Amino acid sequence: MSEESSKKRLINKFDIILFILLIILGACAFLIIKFTRAEGKTVNIYSDGELTESFSLDDDTEYVYIWEDGNNVIVIENGYVYVSHADCPDKVCVNQGEIKNDGETIVCIPHRLVIEVDE
Protein backbone atom coordinates (compact mmCIF):
# COMPACT_ATOMS: atom_id res chain seq x y z
CA MET A 1 0.00 0.00 0.00
CA SER A 2 1.01 3.62 -0.24
CA GLU A 3 3.48 4.94 2.25
CA GLU A 4 2.29 6.67 5.40
CA SER A 5 4.45 9.73 4.65
CA SER A 6 2.50 10.53 1.52
CA LYS A 7 -0.79 10.12 3.38
CA LYS A 8 0.16 12.33 6.30
CA ARG A 9 -0.40 15.72 4.82
CA LEU A 10 -3.07 17.02 2.53
CA ILE A 11 -1.22 20.20 1.62
CA ASN A 12 2.42 21.17 2.05
CA LYS A 13 4.23 24.43 1.39
CA PHE A 14 5.37 23.31 -2.06
CA ASP A 15 1.74 22.75 -3.08
CA ILE A 16 0.90 26.29 -2.02
CA ILE A 17 3.91 27.73 -3.89
CA LEU A 18 2.92 25.73 -6.98
CA PHE A 19 -0.69 26.95 -6.71
CA ILE A 20 0.31 30.61 -6.45
CA LEU A 21 2.92 30.41 -9.23
CA LEU A 22 0.52 28.75 -11.68
CA ILE A 23 -2.27 31.25 -10.95
CA ILE A 24 0.13 34.16 -11.48
CA LEU A 25 1.56 32.58 -14.61
CA GLY A 26 -1.87 31.92 -16.15
CA ALA A 27 -3.25 35.34 -15.21
CA CYS A 28 -0.19 37.21 -16.56
CA ALA A 29 -0.22 35.20 -19.79
CA PHE A 30 -3.94 35.94 -20.17
CA LEU A 31 -3.50 39.70 -19.58
CA ILE A 32 -0.47 39.94 -21.88
CA ILE A 33 -2.31 38.11 -24.67
CA LYS A 34 -5.45 40.19 -24.12
CA PHE A 35 -3.83 43.62 -24.14
CA THR A 36 -1.00 43.25 -26.63
CA ARG A 37 -3.05 42.00 -29.51
CA ALA A 38 -3.94 44.46 -32.26
CA GLU A 39 -7.45 44.70 -33.61
CA GLY A 40 -8.01 42.34 -36.50
CA LYS A 41 -9.47 43.09 -39.92
CA THR A 42 -10.61 39.77 -41.38
CA VAL A 43 -12.59 36.80 -40.14
CA ASN A 44 -11.44 33.46 -41.52
CA ILE A 45 -13.69 30.42 -41.27
CA TYR A 46 -11.93 27.04 -41.22
CA SER A 47 -13.80 23.78 -41.63
CA ASP A 48 -11.83 20.70 -40.61
CA GLY A 49 -8.59 22.66 -41.05
CA GLU A 50 -9.46 24.08 -44.48
CA LEU A 51 -10.07 27.80 -45.05
CA THR A 52 -13.58 27.97 -46.49
CA GLU A 53 -14.75 31.59 -46.11
CA SER A 54 -13.30 35.04 -45.37
CA PHE A 55 -15.19 38.14 -44.27
CA SER A 56 -14.22 41.68 -43.36
CA LEU A 57 -14.79 42.58 -39.71
CA ASP A 58 -16.08 45.98 -40.89
CA ASP A 59 -19.04 44.61 -42.81
CA ASP A 60 -21.93 43.42 -40.67
CA THR A 61 -23.12 40.06 -41.91
CA GLU A 62 -24.54 36.70 -40.92
CA TYR A 63 -23.19 33.39 -42.20
CA VAL A 64 -24.56 29.91 -41.55
CA TYR A 65 -21.82 27.32 -41.31
CA ILE A 66 -22.95 23.77 -42.12
CA TRP A 67 -21.26 20.61 -40.82
CA GLU A 68 -22.93 17.28 -41.58
CA ASP A 69 -26.43 17.74 -40.10
CA GLY A 70 -25.37 20.56 -37.79
CA ASN A 71 -24.88 24.28 -38.13
CA ASN A 72 -23.46 27.39 -36.45
CA VAL A 73 -24.79 30.88 -37.08
CA ILE A 74 -21.80 33.23 -37.26
CA VAL A 75 -22.57 36.95 -36.85
CA ILE A 76 -20.26 39.85 -37.66
CA GLU A 77 -21.55 43.01 -35.99
CA ASN A 78 -19.94 46.34 -35.02
CA GLY A 79 -16.42 45.02 -35.58
CA TYR A 80 -16.92 41.87 -33.53
CA VAL A 81 -17.59 38.28 -34.53
CA TYR A 82 -19.55 35.74 -32.48
CA VAL A 83 -21.61 32.58 -32.79
CA SER A 84 -25.25 33.44 -32.07
CA HIS A 85 -26.75 29.92 -32.36
CA ALA A 86 -25.40 26.42 -32.78
CA ASP A 87 -26.82 22.95 -32.50
CA CYS A 88 -23.60 21.34 -31.25
CA PRO A 89 -23.93 19.39 -27.98
CA ASP A 90 -21.59 21.50 -25.84
CA LYS A 91 -22.36 25.11 -26.98
CA VAL A 92 -18.79 26.12 -26.17
CA CYS A 93 -18.71 28.14 -29.43
CA VAL A 94 -21.75 30.21 -28.36
CA ASN A 95 -20.39 30.68 -24.84
CA GLN A 96 -17.05 31.96 -26.12
CA GLY A 97 -18.76 35.29 -26.83
CA GLU A 98 -17.48 37.95 -29.18
CA ILE A 99 -13.91 38.44 -30.39
CA LYS A 100 -12.19 41.10 -32.49
CA ASN A 101 -8.43 40.92 -31.97
CA ASP A 102 -5.84 39.48 -34.32
CA GLY A 103 -5.17 35.83 -33.47
CA GLU A 104 -8.28 35.28 -31.35
CA THR A 105 -10.40 32.27 -32.17
CA ILE A 106 -13.80 30.75 -31.53
CA VAL A 107 -13.90 26.99 -31.94
CA CYS A 108 -16.62 24.38 -32.21
CA ILE A 109 -14.92 21.03 -31.82
CA PRO A 110 -18.01 18.88 -32.58
CA HIS A 111 -18.46 20.73 -35.90
CA ARG A 112 -14.71 20.95 -36.64
CA LEU A 113 -15.08 24.73 -36.92
CA VAL A 114 -12.45 27.38 -36.22
CA ILE A 115 -13.31 31.08 -36.58
CA GLU A 116 -10.12 33.10 -36.52
CA VAL A 117 -9.64 36.86 -36.58
CA ASP A 118 -6.68 37.91 -38.68
CA GLU A 119 -4.89 41.09 -39.65
Add this chain to the structure above:
Amino acid sequence: MRNNRKIALMGAFIALAMVLSYFESFIPVFIAVPGVKPGLANIVTIIALKELGLKDAFVISIARIILSGILFGNITVILYSLAGAILSILAMSFLSKIKIFSVTGISIIGGVMHNLGQVIMASLLLDSGSIMYYMAVLTVTGTVSGALVGILAGIIITRIDFSGKN
Protein backbone atom coordinates in the same frame (compact mmCIF):
# COMPACT_ATOMS: atom_id res chain seq x y z
CA MET B 1 -4.10 -6.92 -1.76
CA ARG B 2 -5.87 -10.11 -2.80
CA ASN B 3 -6.72 -10.37 -6.46
CA ASN B 4 -10.50 -10.71 -6.13
CA ARG B 5 -10.62 -7.80 -3.81
CA LYS B 6 -8.58 -5.70 -6.21
CA ILE B 7 -10.81 -6.53 -9.17
CA ALA B 8 -13.90 -5.62 -7.14
CA LEU B 9 -12.29 -2.37 -6.07
CA MET B 10 -11.34 -1.49 -9.64
CA GLY B 11 -14.90 -2.16 -10.81
CA ALA B 12 -16.25 0.09 -8.08
CA PHE B 13 -13.74 2.80 -9.01
CA ILE B 14 -14.73 2.67 -12.70
CA ALA B 15 -18.43 2.88 -11.78
CA LEU B 16 -17.83 5.77 -9.39
CA ALA B 17 -15.75 7.65 -11.98
CA MET B 18 -18.53 7.18 -14.55
CA VAL B 19 -21.13 8.56 -12.13
CA LEU B 20 -18.93 11.58 -11.42
CA SER B 21 -18.37 12.39 -15.09
CA TYR B 22 -22.07 11.92 -15.81
CA PHE B 23 -22.95 14.20 -12.89
CA GLU B 24 -20.47 16.75 -14.20
CA SER B 25 -22.29 16.90 -17.52
CA PHE B 26 -25.29 18.43 -15.67
CA ILE B 27 -23.31 21.28 -14.18
CA PRO B 28 -24.77 24.40 -15.82
CA VAL B 29 -22.81 25.45 -18.84
CA PHE B 30 -20.62 28.47 -18.24
CA ILE B 31 -17.85 26.94 -20.27
CA ALA B 32 -16.35 29.67 -22.43
CA VAL B 33 -13.22 27.81 -23.45
CA PRO B 34 -13.00 24.21 -24.62
CA GLY B 35 -11.64 22.05 -21.81
CA VAL B 36 -12.91 24.00 -18.79
CA LYS B 37 -14.44 21.36 -16.54
CA PRO B 38 -13.87 20.55 -12.89
CA GLY B 39 -12.74 17.01 -13.70
CA LEU B 40 -14.53 15.33 -10.79
CA ALA B 41 -13.61 11.88 -12.12
CA ASN B 42 -10.00 12.82 -11.35
CA ILE B 43 -10.82 12.24 -7.67
CA VAL B 44 -11.07 8.55 -8.49
CA THR B 45 -7.94 8.61 -10.66
CA ILE B 46 -5.88 10.11 -7.83
CA ILE B 47 -7.17 7.63 -5.25
CA ALA B 48 -6.44 4.77 -7.67
CA LEU B 49 -2.97 6.13 -8.38
CA LYS B 50 -2.16 6.34 -4.68
CA GLU B 51 -3.80 3.09 -3.59
CA LEU B 52 -3.35 0.77 -6.58
CA GLY B 53 -0.53 2.27 -8.64
CA LEU B 54 0.02 3.63 -12.14
CA LYS B 55 -1.07 0.61 -14.18
CA ASP B 56 -4.43 0.16 -12.46
CA ALA B 57 -5.10 3.91 -12.41
CA PHE B 58 -4.55 3.88 -16.17
CA VAL B 59 -6.92 0.95 -16.70
CA ILE B 60 -9.63 2.57 -14.53
CA SER B 61 -9.32 5.94 -16.23
CA ILE B 62 -9.31 4.60 -19.79
CA ALA B 63 -12.20 2.21 -19.07
CA ARG B 64 -14.21 5.11 -17.61
CA ILE B 65 -13.55 7.37 -20.64
CA ILE B 66 -14.41 4.72 -23.22
CA LEU B 67 -17.55 3.53 -21.38
CA SER B 68 -18.80 7.08 -20.69
CA GLY B 69 -17.92 8.08 -24.24
CA ILE B 70 -19.94 5.23 -25.73
CA LEU B 71 -22.88 5.81 -23.38
CA PHE B 72 -23.09 9.62 -23.27
CA GLY B 73 -20.68 10.98 -25.85
CA ASN B 74 -19.03 10.23 -29.15
CA ILE B 75 -15.62 9.46 -30.63
CA THR B 76 -14.49 13.12 -30.44
CA VAL B 77 -15.24 13.23 -26.73
CA ILE B 78 -13.33 9.97 -26.22
CA LEU B 79 -10.22 11.20 -28.07
CA TYR B 80 -10.33 14.51 -26.31
CA SER B 81 -10.68 12.95 -22.85
CA LEU B 82 -8.04 10.29 -23.48
CA ALA B 83 -5.42 12.88 -24.41
CA GLY B 84 -6.09 14.80 -21.20
CA ALA B 85 -6.22 11.70 -19.00
CA ILE B 86 -3.04 10.08 -20.31
CA LEU B 87 -0.94 13.23 -19.96
CA SER B 88 -2.43 13.91 -16.55
CA ILE B 89 -1.84 10.41 -15.13
CA LEU B 90 1.74 10.26 -16.39
CA ALA B 91 2.55 13.66 -14.85
CA MET B 92 0.87 12.75 -11.53
CA SER B 93 2.62 9.38 -11.39
CA PHE B 94 5.98 11.07 -11.94
CA LEU B 95 5.28 13.64 -9.22
CA SER B 96 4.16 10.93 -6.77
CA LYS B 97 7.57 9.32 -7.16
CA ILE B 98 9.67 12.44 -6.58
CA LYS B 99 7.79 13.17 -3.31
CA ILE B 100 8.02 16.97 -3.22
CA PHE B 101 4.32 17.73 -3.40
CA SER B 102 1.50 16.24 -1.35
CA VAL B 103 -1.69 14.98 -2.95
CA THR B 104 -2.97 18.55 -3.54
CA GLY B 105 0.11 19.61 -5.52
CA ILE B 106 0.07 16.39 -7.52
CA SER B 107 -3.58 16.99 -8.37
CA ILE B 108 -2.90 20.62 -9.40
CA ILE B 109 -0.36 19.42 -11.96
CA GLY B 110 -2.83 16.71 -12.98
CA GLY B 111 -5.53 19.35 -13.57
CA VAL B 112 -3.28 21.59 -15.67
CA MET B 113 -1.90 18.64 -17.68
CA HIS B 114 -5.45 17.38 -18.24
CA ASN B 115 -6.29 20.71 -19.89
CA LEU B 116 -3.02 20.81 -21.80
CA GLY B 117 -3.67 17.35 -23.25
CA GLN B 118 -7.16 18.43 -24.31
CA VAL B 119 -5.97 21.63 -25.97
CA ILE B 120 -3.25 19.73 -27.83
CA MET B 121 -5.82 17.19 -29.00
CA ALA B 122 -8.20 20.01 -30.01
CA SER B 123 -5.36 21.65 -31.99
CA LEU B 124 -4.75 18.36 -33.79
CA LEU B 125 -8.44 17.66 -34.43
CA LEU B 126 -9.08 21.18 -35.71
CA ASP B 127 -5.70 21.41 -37.43
CA SER B 128 -5.17 24.81 -35.80
CA GLY B 129 -2.22 25.74 -33.59
CA SER B 130 -3.70 29.18 -32.92
CA ILE B 131 -5.98 27.86 -30.17
CA MET B 132 -3.01 27.11 -27.88
CA TYR B 133 -3.53 30.57 -26.33
CA TYR B 134 -6.48 29.07 -24.42
CA MET B 135 -3.87 27.51 -22.13
CA ALA B 136 -3.56 30.86 -20.30
CA VAL B 137 -7.13 30.60 -18.99
CA LEU B 138 -6.93 26.83 -18.67
CA THR B 139 -3.83 27.06 -16.47
CA VAL B 140 -5.85 29.09 -13.95
CA THR B 141 -8.97 26.90 -14.09
CA GLY B 142 -6.92 23.69 -14.07
CA THR B 143 -4.97 24.86 -11.01
CA VAL B 144 -8.10 25.79 -9.03
CA SER B 145 -10.06 22.66 -9.93
CA GLY B 146 -6.95 20.49 -9.46
CA ALA B 147 -6.48 21.87 -5.94
CA LEU B 148 -10.11 21.18 -4.99
CA VAL B 149 -10.02 17.68 -6.49
CA GLY B 150 -6.72 16.95 -4.69
CA ILE B 151 -8.04 18.05 -1.30
CA LEU B 152 -11.18 15.91 -1.75
CA ALA B 153 -9.14 12.90 -2.87
CA GLY B 154 -6.73 13.41 0.04
CA ILE B 155 -9.56 13.51 2.58
CA ILE B 156 -11.01 10.29 1.16
CA ILE B 157 -7.60 8.55 1.18
CA THR B 158 -6.94 9.46 4.83
CA ARG B 159 -10.46 8.47 5.99
CA ILE B 160 -10.96 5.20 4.13
CA ASP B 161 -8.75 2.14 4.34
CA PHE B 162 -8.81 0.58 0.87
CA SER B 163 -6.52 -2.32 1.81
CA GLY B 164 -9.24 -4.15 3.70
CA LYS B 165 -6.86 -5.16 6.47
CA ASN B 166 -9.12 -3.86 9.21
